[in-house]
Amino acid sequence: MSLSLDEVRKVAHLARIQLTAEEEEKFAAQLNNILTYVEQLSELDVTDVEPTTRAIDVNNVMRPDQLDRYTDREGLLGCAPDRDEDFFKVPKILNS
Amino acid sequence: MASIRELHQQLVRKERSAVEIAREALDHIAQTEPRVKSFLTLTADLALEQAQRVDAKIAAGESIGPLAGIPIAIKDNMCTRGIRTTCASKMLDNFVPPYESTVTQKLFDAGAVMVGKTNLDEFAMGSSTENSAFQVTANPWDLERVPGGSSGGSAAAVAAGQCLVSIGSDTGGSIRQPAAFCGVVGLKPTYGLVSRYGLVAFASSLDQVGPFGRSVEDTALLLGTIAGYDPKDSTSLNVPIPNYAKSLLPDFRPKSKLKVGVIQETFGAGLDAEVEKAVEDALKVLQELGAEIEVVSCPRFRYGLPTYYIIAPSEASANLARYDGVKYGFRAPGENLLEMYEKTRAAGFGSEVKRRIAIGTYALSAGYYDAYYLRAQKVRTLIKQDFERAFARVDVLISPTAPTTAFKAGEKTDDPVSMYLSDLMTIPVNLAGLPALSLPCGFDRNGMPIGMQIIGDVLREDLVLEVAHAYEQATHWHVKRPEIAPD
Numbered sequence: 029m030s031l032s033l034d035e036v037r038k039v040a041h042l043a044r045i046q047l048t049a050e051e052e053e054k055f056a057a058q059l060n061n062i063l064t065y066v067e068q069l070s071e072l073d074v075t076d077v078e079p080t081t082r083a084i085d086v087n088n089v090m091r092p093d094q095l096d097r098y099t100d101r102e103g104l105l106g107c108a109p110d111r112d113e114d115f116f117k118v119p120k121i122l123n124s
Numbered sequence: 125m126a127s128i129r130e131l132h133q134q135l136v137r138k139e140r141s142a143v144e145i146a147r148e149a150l151d152h153i154a155q156t157e158p159r160v161k162s163f164l165t166l167t168a169d170l171a172l173e174q175a176q177r178v179d180a181k182i183a184a185g186e187s188i189g190p191l192a193g194i195p196i197a198i199k200d201n202m203c204t205r206g207i208r209t210t211c212a213s214k215m216l217d218n219f220v221p222p223y224e225s226t227v228t229q230k231l232f233d234a235g236a237v238m239v240g241k242t243n244l245d246e247f248a249m250g251s252s253t254e255n256s257a258f259q260v261t262a263n264p265w266d267l268e269r270v271p272g273g274s275s276g277g278s279a280a281a282v283a284a285g286q287c288l289v290s291i292g293s294d295t296g297g298s299i300r301q302p303a304a305f306c307g308v309v310g311l312k313p314t315y316g317l318v319s320r321y322g323l324v325a326f327a328s329s330l331d332q333v334g335p336f337g338r339s340v341e342d343t344a345l346l347l348g349t350i351a352g353y354d355p356k357d358s359t360s361l362n363v364p365i366p367n368y369a370k371s372l373l374p375d376f377r378p379k380s381k382l383k384v385g386v387i388q389e390t391f392g393a394g395l396d397a398e399v400e401k402a403v404e405d406a407l408k409v410l411q412e413l414g415a416e417i418e419v420v421s422c423p424r425f426r427y428g429l430p431t432y433y434i435i436a437p438s439e440a441s442a443n444l445a446r447y448d449g450v451k452y453g454f455r456a457p458g459e460n461l462l463e464m465y466e467k468t469r470a471a472g473f474g475s476e477v478k479r480r481i482a483i484g485t486y487a488l489s490a491g492y493y494d495a496y497y498l499r500a501q502k503v504r505t506l507i508k509q510d511f512e513r514a515f516a517r518v519d520v521l522i523s524p525t526a527p528t529t530a531f532k533a534g535e536k537t538d539d540p541v542s543m544y545l546s547d548l549m550t551i552p553v554n555l556a557g558l559p560a561l562s563l564p565c566g567f568d569r570n571g572m573p574i575g576m577q578i579i580g581d582v583l584r585e586d587l588v589l590e591v592a593h594a595y596e597q598a599t600h601w602h603v604k605r606p607e608i609a610p611d
Contacts, residue, residue, distance in 0.1 A: 039489070041466075044462070046466040046469070046470040047470065051478075061540070062541060065430060066433055068427065070499070074499060074502035077506060079501030079502050080501055080504040080555075082315075082329045082557075084582065089358045107219065107220070107452035108450070108451055109453070109455035116450050116451060118464065119460050119461050119463075
């Protein structure tokens with residue numbers, strides 16, 4: 029399995045990370061090394077093996093459907109890089 | 125600084141005040157911090173305020189718990205209300221959490237005195253603390269070497285005597301490996317024993333918070349304070365918490381038929397000869413103490429590392445999607461929303477974080493899910509089965525904590541796979557969710573500490589601590605301190 033520069037660009041776009049040309053080259057090589065390393069997992073026969081999704085099984089945690097009001101609205105909004113009164117402010121979403 | 129028990133007695137007998145103890149820790153930090161660089165944020169004012177509250181309680185004749193007045197450091201991926209929490213990332217450089225993590229809340233309620241927030245590999249991704257966006261922490265035993273990681277700041281702070289105990293987090297060895305490198309005790313509890321509410325998420329099926337201490341007893345006392353069910357963490361286990369420290373009786377000997385399993389696959393190729401010798405000597409000590417030693421095989425153990433390097437980055441790629449420059453943290457300007465996202469994440473994350481997000485995104489992307497993530501989860505089941513079979517025969521398992529002692533800074537930064545190999549022995553334990561502790565078991569020819577890992581079955585922290593305590597009391601490696609630490 030080998031990762032091309034185009035695939036690195038595609039992955040970076042999916043992950044919403046802009047990479048420089050230099051980073052693309054470096055990542056292609058390093059990601060290939062890591063993927064080659066994990067290839068050894070194909071040595072094992074995993075037919076009929078159930079996947080483990082969590083280390084220790086916990087049953088679904090239920091609680092009464094009661095409203096628990098969060099009071100520190102200002103504390104949360106105060107963390108925003110940009111805001112307009114009670115709104116998070118972002119750059120325009122549509123280009124038109 | 126002595127031990128929790130000794131400081132507690134001095135406080136109760138009014139031989140020393142909590143403020144005096146806090147000032148002493150802060151003075152020592154001021155002297156040593158330029159060389160060790162354990163801390164990203166110092167909280168001296170808060171420490172003195174917390175210490176004063178403990179002193180007021182003592183003066184009023186109220187009883188105090190064992191952690192009251194004890195100087196503690198917290199890994200900077202635990203949210204602390206009103207105190208900057210960075211995860212050693214530019215992304216969270218200016219993040220001041222509006223809420224408190226359950227672990228720090230429990231510690232503050234117990235009267236612990238927080239001296240600061242410690243350095244780590246960015247978002248806990250790394251094995252040397254060199255991936256911090258802000259500074260490189262030194263190993264207190266040799267300032268040119270790394271303290272291990274990702275909880276390198278928390279391990280170094282305890283080793284350098286800047287605090288008595290500290291808190292770290294462990295996803296693939298991030299408590300145990302730095303504990304081994306810095307010659308202190310570090311424990312990764314059973315997955316779900318300690319609340320993860322307020323721990324900044326890395327790989328949620330693996331992450332667990334745990335204690336560092338100089339001795340097994342201090343580590344046990346800290347574990348007892350932070351363990352327990354938390355309705356705010358849906359993976360939290362609702363189980364009774366034993367008194368971990370109480371079982372460490374002064375004249376404790378392992379029960380006559382205590383069976384210690386040695387994991388065969390952790391010895392041999394790739395293992396440093398001095399580390400191997402130290403762990404073999406430690407096994408002899410346990411045998412002399414009455415334990416029965418048996419070699420056990422965990423044939424899929426060596427697949428732990430490749431399994432981890434699919435599962436952890438996959439979960440990280442999802443968890444770190446939240447850093448989008450909208451609700452908190454860093455934002456880079458952009459013409460439109462998409463450009464803002466891409467530039468924010470490009471400038472906010474360091475190389476290792478980007479690399480892992482890329483691997484995880486790839487492994488989860490259409491067409492590759494079955495070949496990577498699903499296969500890794502199935503291998504995870506096989507690794508768990510190996511441990512289950514071993515624990516049907518023995519009470520605890522033993523291995524070296526890391527294949528080598530602490531390496532020099534800069535030695536492995538350009539080769540991710542070689543860096544990953546230092547977590548070879550610790551990762552399978554996270555995949556199975558088991559408790560495991562690292563404690564000092566000797567020194568190499570350069571004077572660097574060697575760590576031994578003791579692994580327990582699910583929720584058998586008590587047994588792991590008992591075995592560790594018996595070994596520690598028979599050997600006293602933990603008494604040796606680096607020159608930089610006070611007497």
